[in-house]
Amino acid sequence: MKRRYRSPRTAPLIVVLITTVAAVTLALCVVTFLRSYRAAAEQSARTSSAQAVNQVVGTVSNYVENLDETVSGIMVQMNTPEEERDAYLNAWLTARSEVVAVTTYDENGVLQDCWCLGHTPREEIVQNLSFDLSIAQSHGEGYISAPHVESIFEGYYPWVVTVVRPMESGDTVHWVAVDVRFSGLGASINGVGIGQHGYCYLMDAQGNMVYHPQQQLLYAGIKSEEAARLAGLKDGTYVEDTVIYSIQDVPDSSWRVVGVSYIDETVNQSFWQMARITVGTAALILVAALLVGWIISRMLSRPLQQLENAMEQFEQDADGFNFQPVAGTREVQELSDSFGHMVRRIQCLMTTVREEENELRKTELKALQAQINPHFLYNTLDSIAWMCERGKNADAVKMVHALAKLFRISISRGHELIPIEKELQHAESYLLIQKFRYKNQFTYHFTVDESCLHCLCNKITLQPIIENSITHGLDLLVEPGHIEIEVCSEGEDVLFKVRDDGIGMAPEQVAELLQHEPSDRTGIGIKNVNDRLQIYFGPQYGLSIESMPDEGTTVTIRMPRVPEDREGDYDKAR
Numbered sequence: 001m002k003r004r005y006r007s008p009r010t011a012p013l014i015v016v017l018i019t020t021v022a023a024v025t026l027a028l029c030v031v032t033f034l035r036s037y038r039a040a041a042e043q044s045a046r047t048s049s050a051q052a053v054n055q056v057v058g059t060v061s062n063y064v065e066n067l068d069e070t071v072s073g074i075m076v077q078m079n080t081p082e083e084e085r086d087a088y089l090n091a092w093l094t095a096r097s098e099v100v101a102v103t104t105y106d107e108n109g110v111l112q113d114c115w116c117l118g119h120t121p122r123e124e125i126v127q128n129l130s131f132d133l134s135i136a137q138s139h140g141e142g143y144i145s146a147p148h149v150e151s152i153f154e155g156y157y158p159w160v161v162t163v164v165r166p167m168e169s170g171d172t173v174h175w176v177a178v179d180v181r182f183s184g185l186g187a188s189i190n191g192v193g194i195g196q197h198g199y200c201y202l203m204d205a206q207g208n209m210v211y212h213p214q215q216q217l218l219y220a221g222i223k224s225e226e227a228a229r230l231a232g233l234k235d236g237t238y239v240e241d242t243v244i245y246s247i248q249d250v251p252d253s254s255w256r257v258v259g260v261s262y263i264d265e266t267v268n269q270s271f272w273q274m275a276r277i278t279v280g281t282a283a284l285i286l287v288a289a290l291l292v293g294w295i296i297s298r299m300l301s302r303p304l305q306q307l308e309n310a311m312e313q314f315e316q317d318a319d320g321f322n323f324q325p326v327a328g329t330r331e332v333q334e335l336s337d338s339f340g341h342m343v344r345r346i347q348c349l350m351t352t353v354r355e356e357e358n359e360l361r362k363t364e365l366k367a368l369q370a371q372i373n374p375h376f377l378y379n380t381l382d383s384i385a386w387m388c389e390r391g392k393n394a395d396a397v398k399m400v401h402a403l404a405k406l407f408r409i410s411i412s413r414g415h416e417l418i419p420i421e422k423e424l425q426h427a428e429s430y431l432l433i434q435k436f437r438y439k440n441q442f443t444y445h446f447t448v449d450e451s452c453l454h455c456l457c458n459k460i461t462l463q464p465i466i467e468n469s470i471t472h473g474l475d476l477l478v479e480p481g482h483i484e485i486e487v488c489s490e491g492e493d494v495l496f497k498v499r500d501d502g503i504g505m506a507p508e509q510v511a512e513l514l515q516h517e518p519s520d521r522t523g524i525g526i527k528n529v530n531d532r533l534q535i536y537f538g539p540q541y542g543l544s545i546e547s548m549p550d551e552g553t554t555v556t557i558r559m560p561r562v563p564e565d566r567e568g569d570y571d572k573a574r
Contacts, residue, residue, distance in 0.1 A: 014296055022286055034274070037274050037278075038271050041270050049261045052200060052261075057248050060185065060202065061252070063185045073092075074089070093116070100158050101178075102177070103152075119153045122153065129145070131177045132145075135164075141165075142166055144161060144253060148161070150179055159186075161185075186213075197262055198259065201225070201257075205254045205256065206228075206231060208227070209227055225258075230258055233245075243261070243262060310324075310326070311339070379467075380399070380433055398432075402432045406426055406430055409459070415459075416536065420454070424462070427466060431483075434470055440480070442481040444482070444485065446487075447484070447486040455563060456563070456564060457494065461496065466498060469483055469498060472502070472505075474500055481502055482501055484499040493560055494559055494560070496559075499554045501551075503550060510546075513545065529543060533559060541560065
């Protein structure tokens with residue numbers, strides 16, 4: 001038999017459904033949120049980098065503006081009398097500690113004057129990094145040098161940037177150079193960081209390095225920058241692989257500020273931290289959803305499970321089932337009430353059907369007995385009439401008395417079950433009548449287990465079997481036959497065995513005898529008795545026949561062992 005497919009239970013289905021919906025929803029939300037967060041983090045990093053660069057640009061721009069103002073003030077003093085000029089410059093140098101020296105050069109680039117507190121220029125200057133005539137002439141209106149070490153003083157090497165401006169004197173052009181310490185601006189640039197490892201540096205329009213916080217590493221070749229490539233890019237922020245570049249021009253100068261930040265620390269670290277928080281929160285929400293699903297499933301499935309169990313119990317034992325209403329939601333309570341109403345209706349219908357079946361069973365039994373009694377009566381009355389015709393009145397009287405006794409036992413006050421003792425008396429009365437009829441052509445003997453005498457059996461059980469033994473087994477014998485009647489116990493059953501040494505039957509005849517009612521009405525008693533036994537006690541009881549041609553027949557009647565005090569159990573509907 002193919003196993004019927006069983007759908008999943010409500011509880012795990014609800015849990016799986018809620019968990020799945022929650023998991024899918026959370027997954028979509030987490031992915032969408034993390035994508036948005038990463039984009040926002042990247043945009044924030046770009047903005048932060050641009051702001052840092054803008055801060056540096058502002059600092060550098062102020063620095064350049066201050067340089068211009070400083071140089072403009074000095075150039076005004078150059079046209080004053082020498083003593084006044086020198087006094088002003090010395091005082092000014094004292095007040096402006098960031099200014100290292102002020103120098104002037106003729107049209108040929110030869111050093112003319114130098115103002116520096118506590119230091120005088122070398123007599124022989126090998127290389128002057130603060131002033132380059134060719135660069136000054138090429139720019140025309142002056143220039144700002146790259147940061148460098150001042151080399152015109154003996155034993156004094158400050159880190160400066162030089163502002164060079166032209167100064168006309170008659171038909172010739174002279175040059176003024178102001179050396180300003182770069183350490184202050186460098187500190188300002190170094191103080192602006194982008195993340196933990198990001199930084200800013202200065203370069204000129206051609207990509208030449210003006211200032212770098214890690215200048216020594218650049219000189220040593222340990223670190224490198226793509227300044228030349230970045231010089232060709234417009235102002236803006238660029239994301240390249242793992243680096244974010246922000247580039248911006250310094251107003252009124254040829255310098256550009258480049259901000260360098262790293263995606264790993266400005267974006268990825270924040271992203272993965274947020275990812276851990278988001279995933280952890282999603283996991284907690286998923287666990288909460290799982291818990292809510294479990295609670296809901298328990299609220300719904302427990303009463304449904306109780307209803308299912310009740311239905312299974314009702315299916316197994318409808319008669320003894322006592323339904324207890326199931327509490328739960330409104331729908332569950334209504335379902336429970338409907339099921340309880342159905343159980344009561346079915347039990348009421350079963351009681352009605354059982355009563356109707358009991359009445360039908362009794363009717364069938366009475367009908368079967370009504371078949372037997374006239375059949376036997378006809379034969380017996382024929383025998384009595386024959387005796388009276390022959391003048392054997394005494395024998396006829398004995399037969400009438402035996403017949404009367406037989407029918408008193410047959411009636412038995414309307415009871416279907418009578419003690420086996422009375423059934424044996426009934427059978428003996430019948431045998432006595434038949435001995436008169438058949439002129440002692442057979443003998444009989446009873447072997448009875450006395451423990452069975454007070455047990456109950458169906459009335460008129462042995463008589464039809466004995467009648468068929470005489471009529472169809474012994475009547476055709478030339479010599480007298482014998483009938484052996486035995487009553488014994490076998491476990492919880494009682495057996496009646498009727499043996500004869502008659503002509504016997506073929507196996508086909510035996511099968512036909514219990515299955516079909518013969519058309520000539522012979523053998524009606526056998527089937528009748530078998531039907532009554534099975535109607536009353538069940539299909540496991542009844543008759544079995546063993547017969548061999550010319551050897552005789554044995555009919556075994558099996559019925560349950562029914563004590564006299566349990567007659568009422570079998571009078572109820574089965």
